[in-house]
Amino acid sequence: MDLDTVRTFVAAADAGQFREAAAELGVTQQAVSKRVAALEHGLGVRLFARTPRGAELTIDGQAFLPHARELLRVAERAVASVRAGRRPLRVDVIASRGAATGLMRDFHRAYPGTDLDVVMLFGIETALAALRSGTIDASFRAVAMPGRPLPEDIESVRVLDEPLQLLTGPGHALAAARSVTVAQLAGHRIWMPGIAPGTEWGAYYDDLVAEFGLTIEATGPNFGSDVLIDTVADTPALATFMSERTRLVWPAGHGLRRIPVTDPMPVYPHSLLWHRDNPHPALATLRAHLAATGAGHDAAGTWRPGWVLPR
Secondary structure, eight states: OOHHHHHHHHHHHHHSSHHHHHHHHTSOHHHHHHHHHHHHHHHTSOOEEEETTEEEEOHHHHHHHHHHHHHHHHHHHHHHHHSTTTSOEEEEOSSTTSHHHHHHHHHHHHOTTSOEEEEOOOSHHHHHHHHHHTSOSEEEEOOOOTTOOOOTTEEEEEEEEEEEEEEEOTTSTTTTOSOEETGGGTTSEEEOTTOOTTSHHHHHHHHHHHHHTOEEEOOSOOOOHHHHHHHHHHOTTEEEEEETTOOOOOOGGGOOEEEEEESSEEEEEEEEEEETTOOOHHHHHHHHHHHHHOOOOSOTTEEOOTTSOOO
8 A cells, every 4th residue: 555645645634625735745736636546446435525615534534544544653663663773773792791792781881872682693604694684783703714705795893802711620730820821731621612613713713723732622512601611610631711701600619710821812803793884873883982992902922813804
């Protein structure tokens, strides 16, 4: 149903005259007559009876009028739902306990009036498809994986280089160390069941292993961080990598240690991705906030894979 004809019908019903309706709508009286006639033809009924006093609603016109008003209200709500700045900014943070979630919490505290929807998508291909379809407005990722350059319509900016730490239980051989070098980790079993082949974090740890000769085991089902830290706490032979800003809570009896890694310090790069044609005003606000509050990257003494985009 053509909403212009419905809008014209309501204007004519309210004015009681086609001439006044035409003036209100900024069209000719003939245009009003044609639109009403088209609507009547489509409905198969007469909506107005022409009288010397103007145009009066027929019984069918009276029945249709409240529904016509509701159609226009629904149309206005539909337009408002996608009008720039009226819908929440949708951002993919990958996981609830990671650094990206912390960055978005900081943004929300700085801009509490900005409506946000936070989602968690698994792989970068899924995130890219969501950005290109408009399902999300932005995504935090490590870009770009080897052999997978970003599409030309996707923009990115580095926002954080996050140091890795070694997480051990109290019985681990390195538990008492204030820091450990990458070379000291050679020969130790580092258990990370959350590494999935084909992901950007999988590519990151593949390069870390190849560069420094480490032993990372991704065996066994991934039951989440709670089971991971329980196992590490109880198994002196196992350690795991944990990003510096990953938020974890564990029982005091676990005696877990978070130990900085140095010489060089491995850092996990976080970039913000978005579609270059995305008009959401809060996206620009988020980018400016991250630029103003973010730490520098590629600092001396740090390591990250060579495929990570420099910008």
